[in-house]
Amino acid sequence: xxxxxxxxNVSFFAFTATPKNKTMELxxxxxxxGVYRPFSLYSMRQxxxxxxxxxxLKNYTTYKVYFSLLKRIEDDPQYDKKKATFLLRSYADLHExxxxxxxxxxxxxxxxxxxxxxxxxxxxxVVTRSRLHAVRFKQAFDAYLKLKGYPYQAHVAFSGEVTDPxxxxxxxxxxxxxxPDTQTAESFKEADVRFLxxxxxxxxxxxxxxxHTMYVDKKLGGVNAxxxxxxxxxxxxxxxxxxxxxxxxxxxxxxQAFQPYYTTTMLAExxxxxxxxxLKRIVEDYGLFGTQEVDAFAKVYFSKKGxxxxxxxxxxxxxxxxxxxxxxxxxxFRKHVGDYVRLYAFLSQVITFTxxxxxxxxxxxxxxxxxxxxxREELPVEITENINMDSYRIQLTSTGDVALLNEDxxxxxxxxxxxxxxxxxxxxxxxEIIKYINENxxxxxxxxxxxxxxxxxxxxxxxxxxxxxxxLNPEINPSEETRKLAFETFFGDTLEDMIDANWDIYxxxxxxxxxxxxxxxxMLKSFVAVLGRKxxxxxxxx
Numbered sequence: 001x002x003x004x005x006x007x008x009n010v011s012f013f014a015f016t017a018t019p020k021n022k023t024m025e026l027x028x029x030x031x032x033x034g035v036y037r038p039f040s041l042y043s044m045r046q047x048x049x050x051x052x053x054x055x056x057l058k059n060y061t062t063y064k065v066y067f068s069l070l071k072r073i074e075d076d077p078q079y080d081k082k083k084a085t086f087l088l089r090s091y092a093d094l095h096e097x098x099x100x101x102x103x104x105x106x107x108x109x110x111x112x113x114x115x116x117x118x119x120x121x122x123x124x125x126v127v128t129r130s131r132l133h134a135v136r137f138k139q140a141f142d143a144y145l146k147l148k149g150y151p152y153q154a155h156v157a158f159s160g161e162v163t164d165p166x167x168x169x170x171x172x173x174x175x176x177x178x179x180p181d182t183q184t185a186e187s188f189k190e191a192d193v194r195f196l197x198x199x200x201x202x203x204x205x206x207x208x209x210x211x212h213t214m215y216v217d218k219k220l221g222g223v224n225a226x227x228x229x230x231x232x233x234x235x236x237x238x239x240x241x242x243x244x245x246x247x248x249x250x251x252x253x254x255x256q257a258f259q260p261y262y263t264t265t266m267l268a269e270x271x272x273x274x275x276x277x278x279l280k281r282i283v284e285d286y287g288l289f290g291t292q293e294v295d296a297f298a299k300v301y302f303s304k305k306g307x308x309x310x311x312x313x314x315x316x317x318x319x320x321x322x323x324x325x326x327x328x329x330x331x332x333f334r335k336h337v338g339d340y341v342r343l344y345a346f347l348s349q350v351i352t353f354t355x356x357x358x359x360x361x362x363x364x365x366x367x368x369x370x371x372x373x374x375x376r377e378e379l380p381v382e383i384t385e386n387i388n389m390d391s392y393r394i395q396l397t398s399t400g401d402v403a404l405l406n407e408d409x410x411x412x413x414x415x416x417x418x419x420x421x422x423x424x425x426x427x428x429x430x431x432e433i434i435k436y437i438n439e440n441x442x443x444x445x446x447x448x449x450x451x452x453x454x455x456x457x458x459x460x461x462x463x464x465x466x467x468x469x470x471x472l473n474p475e476i477n478p479s480e481e482t483r484k485l486a487f488e489t490f491f492g493d494t495l496e497d498m499i500d501a502n503w504d505i506y507x508x509x510x511x512x513x514x515x516x517x518x519x520x521x522x523m524l525k526s527f528v529a530v531l532g533r534k535x536x537x538x539x540x541x542x
Contacts, residue, residue: 097392138155
């Protein structure tokens, strides 16, 4: 314990722009008022004023996504409201239409407003919320860049291997980029590589002065928000501003994240070490082990002759007793054990403890925690098979500077560790869940909005059919009448496949001849126009 504590002949220094509460308590200087302050400071505000970094909050635009869902089955099964809401929001975020529309907004914004910045060298980072999102955004970017004929490339960065649950295909960063992932950062320097799509990678520590714009499609908060957006703040001789387009965060959330780091960052007070004794007592009250087992473990652990097998023989019966408890009690116990381990590990760096009892308990619980099974949370994934997207809209909500106050930022000590009691399930019907989703994440969608979405979905399905593209090519099929008949066949088959997509619109197309003919004509013109742009052909049917 004495060896782990502070040593008179050793000094530690932390250099950081975003100190956490633990960092301030460990490295800061405690004043007479009990407040911890940095021993030296060069603030974000001063760095911006002296032009060593750029203000990344100067041009900040937010968009809000609205969507509505509909039930596609007659039954009305019940699901846990929180789990179902999480899955349905994920369904909407990962929906092909949502990814494609956001990719179009990003690319067109870049092409219209960003590409000529920094001497026509400006680059963009796209921050996604998961590795699967990164994979699908990469696919959407590649497809849209090819469709429009833009001379840019998009590379992707994520760790490990990702399996797309819809296709079953596996993806890696190296496989999607076409070169080893060790070369991703270097490849981003190439002139035609303008987009870097990331999932956690490169959100911290990445230094690229040509990075001008960031498209954010991920919830950011606290230190993570500051570190991520600060990838833009590097200066360059031809760089005089930055731009952020955010689909996921409110301006107030970003302001709240940056404010503590704008001038002086302080820690209000130190962590109360008495929390350790409180946690120790809570863990012991579960009755899964006693003092004798802790002492027996310590006797083996701190002995030079102690063996792993002896330690496991002490811990295994406790793990068995843990497995006999209910899931709720297991979750509470596991949380409290973890809280004790983390808090002791931190406080032992700040305080030289003299209590051998706390040290024994730390080593015992640290090893016990590894043996506590964590049950995998069961999510009702089948719920996504019972719904369809009804409407979808991306709408500008704000644009301008995010203003910060010229005042000191104050961090709070490690928060109250809480009870760890799991939340009770709230079972409601699927129709009630969809109503809740549409009321909270939807907008005042009109029938025109729904028809427009249905048409975009159909156009995408038709576009994927190579046989139709050949049938409508005037060089292959010169007869306009034959081309129209071919389209009518493909249109009818595709419409039948979409019977579950939106029953009301499907029925209107089938039952109202005037509307059905108008809709089919509109789809034909739209599809031929896209085909013409792709091939350079312009058939008379346009």
